[in-house]
Amino acid sequence: MSPVFSIVLCTYNAETYLDECIQSLLHQTHTDFELIIVDDGSRDGTLPYLSTLTDPRVRLIQLETNRGLIFARSRGINEATGRYIAIMDADDIAHPQRLEEQLKVLETGKVDVCGSFHISLDSVSGKRRIRKSCTSDSDIKALLTIYCPLCNPSTSVRADILRQHRYNTEYPHAEDYGLWCDIAAHNGRFHNLAKPLLTYRLHPGQVSKVKRETAFDSFRKIQARYVESLTGQAIVPQAMPLSQRLQHGLTFMRTINLKIPGISFRANYELYAEFQYRKNRWLTIPTRLERMLVAFWFTQLGRCAKPY
Numbered sequence: 001m002s003p004v005f006s007i008v009l010c011t012y013n014a015e016t017y018l019d020e021c022i023q024s025l026l027h028q029t030h031t032d033f034e035l036i037i038v039d040d041g042s043r044d045g046t047l048p049y050l051s052t053l054t055d056p057r058v059r060l061i062q063l064e065t066n067r068g069l070i071f072a073r074s075r076g077i078n079e080a081t082g083r084y085i086a087i088m089d090a091d092d093i094a095h096p097q098r099l100e101e102q103l104k105v106l107e108t109g110k111v112d113v114c115g116s117f118h119i120s121l122d123s124v125s126g127k128r129r130i131r132k133s134c135t136s137d138s139d140i141k142a143l144l145t146i147y148c149p150l151c152n153p154s155t156s157v158r159a160d161i162l163r164q165h166r167y168n169t170e171y172p173h174a175e176d177y178g179l180w181c182d183i184a185a186h187n188g189r190f191h192n193l194a195k196p197l198l199t200y201r202l203h204p205g206q207v208s209k210v211k212r213e214t215a216f217d218s219f220r221k222i223q224a225r226y227v228e229s230l231t232g233q234a235i236v237p238q239a240m241p242l243s244q245r246l247q248h249g250l251t252f253m254r255t256i257n258l259k260i261p262g263i264s265f266r267a268n269y270e271l272y273a274e275f276q277y278r279k280n281r282w283l284t285i286p287t288r289l290e291r292m293l294v295a296f297w298f299t300q301l302g303r304c305a306k307p308y
Contacts, residue, residue: 008077
């Protein structure tokens with residue numbers, strides 16, 4: 001009988017943090033899962049550690065050479081048999097109730113992708129900080145036009161959705177953002193639980209830090225494609241002089257609030273801020289007032305709109 005969840009965990013020279021990560025998964029309050037570990041050609045002590053795991057829910061897939069995260073994660077998804085796929089990174093820690101809480105949301109049939117708030121843990125200083133994000137489907141889809149409001153390793157996704165929409169090799173080091181934008185553009189439904197169900201570890205060796213420039217280039221390509229799919233415009237939210245943002249910015253705000261009804265005031269405030277310059281000095285007060293008025297107006301417009 002197939003499990004409810006397939007947890008897909010990719011490892012590559014992850015010995016330092018791996019035990020804490022895996023133990024957090026094996027001790028979930030929801031126990032009906034398989035843990036698919038795809039080792040991407042590790043050369044440290046990762047494989048000797050993995051060989052000691054005796055829990056029958058663990059399935060190890062060993063790649064002889066390093067193929068990269070996109071290939072490894074796609075392999076794990078292909079092997080998954082669960083109704084839902086939980087994504088996890090080898091240096092993070094899952095809250096004991098992560099699967100239990102996300103299952104409640106996914107089983108309503110109203111959500112395809114469920115993430116959560118998370119705690120960022122600085123491995124150097126030991127400092128912890130709760131990271132919050134928007135929670136509603138409308139806000140997540142809207143804010144994907146300017147950044148990723150989902151913490152990738154906190155997400156659980158319907159398996160059929162992940163088989164329809166795959167990680168794109170054209171977007172190295174921003175493949176998760178590309179996946180969410182693709183799902184959103186095809187009417188996928190999102191939700192973030194307002195609970196920190198993951199501890200996200202920050203350390204100097206993270207790919208997001210090492211490959212920052214490549215990731216930024218990929219982000220810009222994905223962003224442009226997603227914005228055009230929503231608005232039909234080639235102009236992405238970016239700082240513009242007043243005359244230009246009154247033309248392009250207001251058009252963008254109107255289009256996206258008609259396309260995605262129910263965007264909150266806070267999300268609209270963030271969206272329009274992208275069209276304004278930072279550090280306005282004496283113009284800070286009128287700039288903020290402009291932002292508030294625009295956000296208020298389009299929030300009201302969105303409340304009256306019907307989905308396309």
